[in-house]
Structure formats: structure tokens, C-alpha cells
Amino acid sequence: YTWRVSLLHRPRERWQHQLDYVRSTTFPDRSLNTTIAYNLQFQASPDIILEAAAQEQNVEPIDNPNNSFGGKQFRVEGRFNYRVGERITARLGYAWQHSVGRGAAPARFDVNTIRFEWFIAHTATLSSSFLYQHEFRDSNRALDGYVENVFSITLTRTF
Secondary structure (H helix, E strand, O other): OOEEEEEEEEEEOOEEEEEEEEEEEOOOOOEEEEEEEEEEEEEEEOOEEEEEEEEEEEEEEOOOOOOOOOEEEEEEEEEEEEEOOOOEEEEEEEEEEEEEEOOOOOOEEEEEEEEEEEEEEOOOOEEEEEEEEEEEEEEOOOOOOEEEEEEEEEEEEOO
């Protein structure tokens, strides 16, 4: 980070929200990245946590104003976390991202992502997770859109 300002507020025991303002540089194409983000978390019950987030990001070239890297990006996201058992948690989430690039014929695209995660704490130091993610990208450029399905199983051992 070049710098970051963050405000975290807990107005009630089960509510938490955070506002972030971040400036950073990208590499290898040096650009200035400015991000404004808001996150909200609500614990509806001991087993249910609801989360929502919104973010705006602007990327501007530093060295070369003709640099086509950069543009604006908007993202909104929601997640539902459910503790199924003492050591098992499930998470269902959806995110929508809209991006507009720079240049003579800027790329514009929307990405819709649905994600399901399953976490299991087998012992105090051993855990596993299963992830399924379906992503659909709709772009104004030919051959730039896609549909993707990801399955991932992770085993984690902490020391």
C-alpha cells in the first residue's frame, strides 16, 4: 500500500461495519490504484452471520498517460455464513463486478460469481475446505467472455 485509511465501527454487539480508502501502485505497468470500500457484517444468531460489501476502484496511469491498463471497477457482494455444527461452517455468496477499461476501444464487462464453501475443523490444527464457484463473464469484446466452474479441496495443517 502507498497508504490506507480505515474506519471500523461496532454500533451494537452483533453489528460491525468498515469504511476503507486505499491508494496503492500497480506493477509492472505503474498506475495509481484508488479504492473506496464499505463492508457490513451482522450476526443474526450464534450460528448465522450475514455480510455485504461494496467497492469502487479507479486505476490511473502514472508514467505513461497512453497506458491502456486501468479504468474503473464497481463490485458488490453478499455472503451468508451458517455454522452447521460445532466444527462445520457453510458459506454461500454472490458477487457482481462491472469494469470499464481505458483506451480507444475500452473493454467493458460484467462478472457474476456464485460461490459455495464448506469448512471443517477436524482437530485444533487440522482443517479442510471444499469450494465450488460458478463464474460468468459477459464482455463487449469478442472472445473475452467466459463461463467457469471451479472445484477445490484444501487440507490445512497449522503449527
